[in-house]
Amino acid sequence: MADVVMRIWRGDSEGGEFQDFPTQVSEGEVVLDVVHRIQAEDAPDLACRWNCKAGKCGSCSAEINGLPHLMCMTRMDTLPTEEPVVIAPMKTFPIIRDLVTDVSFNYEMARRLPPFAPKDPGPDGTYRMQQIDVERGQEFRKCIECFMCQDICHVIRDHEENKEHYAGPRLFIRYMELESHPLDTNDRRELLREEMGLGYCNITKCCTEVCPEHIKITDNAIIPLKERVVDASYDPVAWLGRKILRRTKKTATEAANHRTDPKPVKASQ
Amino acid sequence: MAEYEQIDLDVVVIGAGGAGLRAAIEAKQRGLRTAIVCKSLLGKAHTVMAEGGAAAAMGNVWSEDNWKVHFRDTIRGGKMLGNWRMAQLHAQESPDRIHELEAWGALFDRTKDGRIHQRDFGGHRYARLAHVGDRTGLELIRTLQQRAVALDIDVFMETKILRLLKNPSGEVSGAVGYHRPTGKMVVFTAKAFVLATGGIGRSWKYSTNSWESTGDGHALALWAGADIIDMECMQFHPTGMVWPLSVRGLLVTEGVRGDGGILRNSEGQRFMFNYIPEVFAAETADNEAEADRWYEDHINNRRPPELLPRDEVARSINAEVKAGRGGPHGGVYLDIASRRSSEFIQRQLPSMYHQFKELAGVDITKEAMEVGPTCHYIMGGIRVEPDTAASTIPGLFAAGEVAGGLHGANRLGGNSLSDLLVFGRRAGMGASDYADSRTSGTTVDSTEIERIIDEARAPLAREGGENPYDLQRDLQETMQNLVGIIRTGTELTQALSEIDALKERVPNLSVNGGIAYNPGWNLATDLPAMLSVCTMVTMGAIERKESRGGHTRDDYPKSDPAFGKINFVQRLNGSGECVVSPEPLPEMPDELKALLEEGAH
Numbered sequence: 055m056a057d058v059v060m061r062i063w064r065g066d067s068e069g070g071e072f073q074d075f076p077t078q079v080s081e082g083e084v085v086l087d088v089v090h091r092i093q094a095e096d097a098p099d100l101a102c103r104w105n106c107k108a109g110k111c112g113s114c115s116a117e118i119n120g121l122p123h124l125m126c127m128t129r130m131d132t133l134p135t136e137e138p139v140v141i142a143p144m145k146t147f148p149i150i151r152d153l154v155t156d157v158s159f160n161y162e163m164a165r166r167l168p169p170f171a172p173k174d175p176g177p178d179g180t181y182r183m184q185q186i187d188v189e190r191g192q193e194f195r196k197c198i199e200c201f202m203c204q205d206i207c208h209v210i211r212d213h214e215e216n217k218e219h220y221a222g223p224r225l226f227i228r229y230m231e232l233e234s235h236p237l238d239t240n241d242r243r244e245l246l247r248e249e250m251g252l253g254y255c256n257i258t259k260c261c262t263e264v265c266p267e268h269i270k271i272t273d274n275a276i277i278p279l280k281e282r283v284v285d286a287s288y289d290p291v292a293w294l295g296r297k298i299l300r301r302t303k304k305t306a307t308e309a310a311n312h313r314t315d316p317k318p319v320k321a322s323q
Numbered sequence: 324m325a326e327y328e329q330i331d332l333d334v335v336v337i338g339a340g341g342a343g344l345r346a347a348i349e350a351k352q353r354g355l356r357t358a359i360v361c362k363s364l365l366g367k368a369h370t371v372m373a374e375g376g377a378a379a380a381m382g383n384v385w386s387e388d389n390w391k392v393h394f395r396d397t398i399r400g401g402k403m404l405g406n407w408r409m410a411q412l413h414a415q416e417s418p419d420r421i422h423e424l425e426a427w428g429a430l431f432d433r434t435k436d437g438r439i440h441q442r443d444f445g446g447h448r449y450a451r452l453a454h455v456g457d458r459t460g461l462e463l464i465r466t467l468q469q470r471a472v473a474l475d476i477d478v479f480m481e482t483k484i485l486r487l488l489k490n491p492s493g494e495v496s497g498a499v500g501y502h503r504p505t506g507k508m509v510v511f512t513a514k515a516f517v518l519a520t521g522g523i524g525r526s527w528k529y530s531t532n533s534w535e536s537t538g539d540g541h542a543l544a545l546w547a548g549a550d551i552i553d554m555e556c557m558q559f560h561p562t563g564m565v566w567p568l569s570v571r572g573l574l575v576t577e578g579v580r581g582d583g584g585i586l587r588n589s590e591g592q593r594f595m596f597n598y599i600p601e602v603f604a605a606e607t608a609d610n611e612a613e614a615d616r617w618y619e620d621h622i623n624n625r626r627p628p629e630l631l632p633r634d635e636v637a638r639s640i641n642a643e644v645k646a647g648r649g650g651p652h653g654g655v656y657l658d659i660a661s662r663r664s665s666e667f668i669q670r671q672l673p674s675m676y677h678q679f680k681e682l683a684g685v686d687i688t689k690e691a692m693e694v695g696p697t698c699h700y701i702m703g704g705i706r707v708e709p710d711t712a713a714s715t716i717p718g719l720f721a722a723g724e725v726a727g728g729l730h731g732a733n734r735l736g737g738n739s740l741s742d743l744l745v746f747g748r749r750a751g752m753g754a755s756d757y758a759d760s761r762t763s764g765t766t767v768d769s770t771e772i773e774r775i776i777d778e779a780r781a782p783l784a785r786e787g788g789e790n791p792y793d794l795q796r797d798l799q800e801t802m803q804n805l806v807g808i809i810r811t812g813t814e815l816t817q818a819l820s821e822i823d824a825l826k827e828r829v830p831n832l833s834v835n836g837g838i839a840y841n842p843g844w845n846l847a848t849d850l851p852a853m854l855s856v857c858t859m860v861t862m863g864a865i866e867r868k869e870s871r872g873g874h875t876r877d878d879y880p881k882s883d884p885a886f887g888k889i890n891f892v893q894r895l896n897g898s899g900e901c902v903v904s905p906e907p908l909p910e911m912p913d914e915l916k917a918l919l920e921e922g923a924h
Contacts, residue, residue, distance in 0.1 A: 066839065082567020082683070094792035098843025099836025103364070105533040108573050108678055110461065111367045127681055150504045151840040161365065161472075169473035170428035180422050182437035188430040192455060195430055195462060199366055235428065 058130070060088055061138035062100065066151045073097075074138060079130045085141065086114055086125035089153075101152035109266060112200030116153050117142040122202035122264045144205040159210075159217055160201050163225045168245065172237040187236045193274060194231035196267040197224065203261035203271060209254045220251035223261035223271045230275035233282065243279075243286040252276070252283055325776040327499075327508035331765070332356045332477075333758045334751075335498060335513040337484050337540065340368035341460075341743030342723025342750070343519030344467035345420075349751025350517075351474045355758055358477040360500065360511065362535050365478050366468045369521050369533055370743065373460025374576035374674065376442055376452025377744070378737030379417035383438040385449035385621060390414040392448050395918050397738060399602070400446040400632045401702070401731020402872040403887050404553065407911040408709035409729040413738070413745050420744035421453050429466040431455055442671075443581040446632040446735040448606070449621060450581075457576050457672045463740055482509065484539065485848060486775045487516065487547040487719070488767040495547060495718035497767035499775045503845060506838025508776050512765040514758035517712075517750045518544060518705065518721040523856045525849075527698035528803035529572035531560060537849040538856030540725035544705045545855060545895060550715040552727040552890045553703030554856075555863030558734055558873045559808040561636035563697025565654035570682050572697040575657065575675060577736040579692075580629045582671050583618060584659035586640070587691070588648035594655075595628035598639035603631055634733040634872045637696040641808055644695065654695035660688055696808050700739065702730040702873060703863065706892065711753030712746055718757065722750035732872025780838070781830075782847040788833030791847040798825055798853060806861050811877045815865045822861060826854050858901060863891045866903050 060075045075092045086104055093100045105111040107126045114125040119133065119140050133139050147155035175181050203223035210216050221229070229246055232238045246252045259272045269275075334350040336343045339361035350357040361368065380393040393414035398405050421439065425431065431453050432440040443450045455462040471478070481503040488497035488510075497512045520540030524532030545551055562575040580586075588594045599607045607628050608614035614627035629636065640655050649655055659668055665688035669676050672687070679685040679692060704727035705714050712720045723743045730738060782788065805818035829850060834843040863874075869883035870876050889905040896902045 080568065083569045084682070087569040093842060094790075094796070097836075098790055098792055098834055098846075099841045101840040101842060103367075105363055105367045105369070105535065106372050107533065107570075108372070109681070110458070110674065111371045111533075113363065113367050129681070154504070154840050156504070157364065164469075165472055165475075170469065172426050172428070175426070180438070181425050183430075183433055184437050185433040185440075188433060191430045195455070195465060196458065197465075198371075198461065232428075235430070237425075238428075 056135055058135040059138040060092060061140045062089070062092070062153070063142045064100070064152050065149065067149055070149075072140070079135070083130045084126055085118060085123070085128045085130060085139070088130060089125060089141070101150070101154045103154055110198060112198030112266075115144055115200045115202050115205065117144060117205075122205045124200060124202075124266050127266060144201065146205045146207070146211045147201070157201050160199070160204060160222070160224060163221045164228070167221075167225065167228060168240050168242055170232060170235065170238055171240045173239050181237060183236045190234040190274070191231045193269055194227040196269055197227060198267060199224065200266060202264045202266070206260045206264050208258070208260070209251070216251065216254065219249060220254055221246075223255075223276065225250070226252065226255070226279060227269060227271055227275040230279050233279065241286075243283045246279060247283045247287065252279060325508060325773045327510050327772065327776065329510045329512065330358070332358050332511065332513045334515050334517065334754045335360060335511045336517040336519055337361075337498065337543075338368065338519035338521060338723070338725070339365055339478065340370035340519060340521050340723060341463050341467060341740060342747035343368070343517065344464070344471050345744050345747025346517045346519055346720075346722055346751035346754065347476050348467065348470055348474060349748050350755045351471075351476045353751075353755045355755050358479060358511070359471070360479045360482045360484060360498070362481065362483050362503070364480050366464055368464060369536060370460045370464045370740070372531065372533070372574060373463070373740055374457040374574065375444055375578040375581065376454030376459045376737050377417070377421060377463065377740035378444065378447060378451045378735065379421045379453055379741050380414060380449075380451060381418045381421065381439060381441065381453070383434055384441045387622070388449040388451060391918050393417070393451065394915065395921070396447050397729070397735060398731065398919060400735040401733050402882065403731065404556070404871060404890070404908070405731030406709060406728035406909060407915055408909065409746070411915065412709055412749070413729055413742060416745045417741040420741065420748065424463065424466050424744070427466050427470045429462055431462070442578060443618070443630065444577055444736040445580065445630040445636065447737065452581070452737040454578070456670070457578050457674050459740060463743070479509075483845065483848060484543065485779050487543050488771060489547065490764060490766050492763055493717065494761070494763055495716060496765035499772055501779065504840050506841065506844075510767070510772055512767060514718070514761045514765060515754035516719050517754050518719065518725050519723045519747065519750070520725045522724045523701050523853075523860070524698045526798055526802050526853045526857050527807070528799040529563065530698040531563060531572060531574040532698070537853045539849070539852045540721065541704060541859070542852035542855040544714055544719065544721065545859070545893070545901065547719065548716050548895060549719060550706040551704065551859060551893045552706045553732070553863065554701070554859040554893060555867045555874045555891065556702035556732045556872055557698065557860060558633060558700040558702060559637045559696040560699035561633055561640055561696055562657055562694040564683065565693050565695045566652040567683060573678070573682070574697070574699070575692060575694050576672070577633070578672060579657055579659050579675060582659065582667075583662045584657055585627070585629050585662065586636070587656045587658055588643045589650055589655075590648055592648075594643050594648070595631070595636065595639060598635065598642070599628050599631070600635060603635070607631060632733050632735060634875075637808060638875060640694075640696055650693045652693055654693040656691040657694045658691035660690055700724065700734055702732060702734055703727045710749065711756070712750035713753050713757070718761070720750045720754045720757070722746040732874060779848050782832040782834045783838060783844055785831070785833035788831040789828055791832050791834060791843055791850060794825060794828055794832065794850060795846060795853070798822070798857060801825070802857055806857070806864060809875050809877050810864050812865065812868075815861055818861045819858070819865070822854060822857050829854070855901070859893050862893065862901065862903050866891050866905070
């Protein structure tokens with residue numbers, strides 16, 4: 055058992071302050087264990103989200119000593135204990151209470167994404183796909199929606215006004231997943247360039263560094279997307295190829311028109 | 324006067340795991356005004372924790388597989404207590420439900436010829452689980468979530484339902500709850516309600532379940548007058564982590580054994596060969612050589628005993644530890660490192676690799692995992708009409724873990740995810756048909772609403788009472804110690820009186836800190852459901868004086884054929900007390916009975 059001070063942000067949208075909780079840590083404990091103990095013994099109203107406690111649901115994201123982490127996967131023995139362990143809510147999202155933030159921005163951006171539109175199945179009514187062709191998409195589908203990549207992304211972390219027209223890394227991997235999906239027919243490239251702010255990303259790879267699933271967000275999603283979007287806009291050969299080959303993908307306008315009235319998920323406010 | 328918002332819809336689905344999402348998708352696709360209400364954020368429900376896969380007899384890996392074999396495996400695995408019609412529908416419809424997910428964007432692992440790959444799991448005669456590595460639940464929930472978003476279904480996230488309401492003619496017509504971020508009260512009125520609230524495992528100390536699994540749906544249905552069955556049938560998953568203590572109970576997928584992992588005791592013995600029950604002897608290998616050959620040739624060899632149904636494996640591990648042959652932390656060893664290559668393990672079991680590496684400092688490609696049984700799943704639940712998922716009270720439907728019947732006394736791994744899809748869809752259909760044909764109004768009693776709100780808010784106004792976390796901890800201790808994997812009559816009776824004593828502490832709960840996103844208060848409102856559900860589990864366990872599936876009585880160690888023909892049904896009597904009555908199982912048609920006898924191997 056080691057002594058440690060947990061310095062946890064308490065407050066709501068009106069403001070707040072850090073509160074210190076001296077506690078003891080047992081072998082193998084993660085930050086979430088300690089937060090739970092504080093909740094059970096000292097501060098039953100300490101707000102935090104969690105579900106699986108195994109790095110699979112992405113609920114317990116917080117900023118630990120200044121960087122986004124899942125509280126359930128951060129072992130206390132990896133943190134220096136001479137100084138207080140500082141736990142703050144994700145900065146990019148409005149605070150609801152304590153460590154809980156309003157992440158509805160991400161759900162809104164998911165709603166604005168033109169959905170998966172598969173081509174017709176084979177004669178037996180099912181699809182055939184090769185493992186190698188699904189693996190690119192599977193990398194992105196590992197995403198647990200912890201939103202830490204969104205939190206760390208300076209395009210919206212430091213510029214609230216960008217949120218209206220910037221989907222963010224979590225959604226970029228979703229766009230890339232669909233872009234590389236063997237069955238999808240929607241073309242979302244123009245939308246990505248014009249309304250989802252792909253160009254704002256200047257490839258600092260902060261998102262990749264914080265991803266708990268180790269998804270190569272920048273290298274495998276954002277950079278290839280940028281290339282494809284450029285091809286779609288400026289490459290006369292690609293343009294001609296599309297004309298000649300009569301691409302079956304819907305145009306961006308068709309894809310975007312799928313949802314004319316974007317409607318947010320109810321954020322229970 | 325308590326203030327509340329009122330929202331009117333056609334179909335309200337409570338719960339946003341696989342079953343709830345699938346039910347809502349069905350209702351919305353049929354054009355009904357549909358909403359989902361869930362306690363967490365969308366996409367975080369417990370389905371996300373499912374690892375191994377979804378069982379469906381598609382025959383992609385073994386062409387010998389078909390729904391009849393899946394039906395047989397499910398009924399036999401459930402120790403003959405399952406509802407035959409549910410098992411039939413489940414086995415017949417699972418393949419279509421899996422294929423449908425592909426049309427909604429899911430990316431399952433593939434066979435060499437480009438079809439959906441299927442993996443081996445306990446109790447399934449053929450490799451039958453469609454999967455994505457060992458994160459199948461995430462794939463399932465994300466696919467359904469994205470489909471729900473594409474259909475523009477309303478979702479009320481982080482909203483807890485406290486009680487169901489009926490109209491004057493007794494049809495379920497409303498649900499009272501509150502939005503957790505604000506604490507503001509809300510009343511949903513609708514023509515049909517679907518409960519898809521999942522399990523109850525939060526009331527045990529060592530559990531694979533999250534804070535959400537408080538049995539809300541089981542309790543809401545009971546309180547509204549519905550029948551609940553088989554509550555004594557709890558599944559303890561054989562392989563939970565045991566060390567470090569902070570992760571004790573965390574799930575280790577059965578896929579480890581399906582992909583070649585074996586169990587050894589502290590003496591290095593592969594002990595499962597000593598625990599093959601008579602009923603599975605004809606289909607289980609009795610020597611290591613045959614067991615090892617089975618992975619490549621299912622037709623000419625019998626299954627390894629590590630892949631017996633979960634109840635058998637959990638009891639065997641328990642017995643080994645009790646006999647002093649356990650590891651340093653009270654578990655046994657699950658070894659895949661010595662059996663499969665590092666690349667294979669990392670490809671097939673990436674999240675297990677990750678989980679042990681980061682949480683326990685164990686590299687599962689190099690060393691064995693120490694594991695032991697953990698509270699995992701409730702087979703029992705709301706009694707439903709198999710084809711429509713209708714409960715026994717009008718206007719109320721149920722699907723997924725909260726519904727009873729399909730899995731009998733023991734669920735096979737992989738049958739839960741397919742259950743969610745098959746019966747989620749059927750609940751959506753049943754609720755939609757009911758809503759379409761319903762002529763009565765959805766008027767609910769405002770006095771009752773105010774009483775419910777006042778009761779829920781009482782702990783916020785009370786000063787100097789008891790911390791809800793203390794009550795929860797005591798309940799978990801009671802259930803862990805007295806209503807665990809091995810039960811006896813005296814301990815169960817003691818548990819019942821302890822639960823009664825805990826119930827008396829509820830009116831003295833108090834919490835500080837206001838109504839907005841207050842976990843202490845949220846727990847205080849979960850506790851009544853947890854206590855009701857624990858009473859049902861204990862009462863059922865007292866009545867079932869035999870051992871069957873997940874229910875093991877030390878004082879009645881054998882199965883009794885007479886008990887094999889009855890469900891224990893629980894409901895409220897006229898004075899609001901929960902009572903248990905034995906009722907006969909629905910009689911299986913002869914042509915299905917014949918399937919059970921066929922081809923033990």
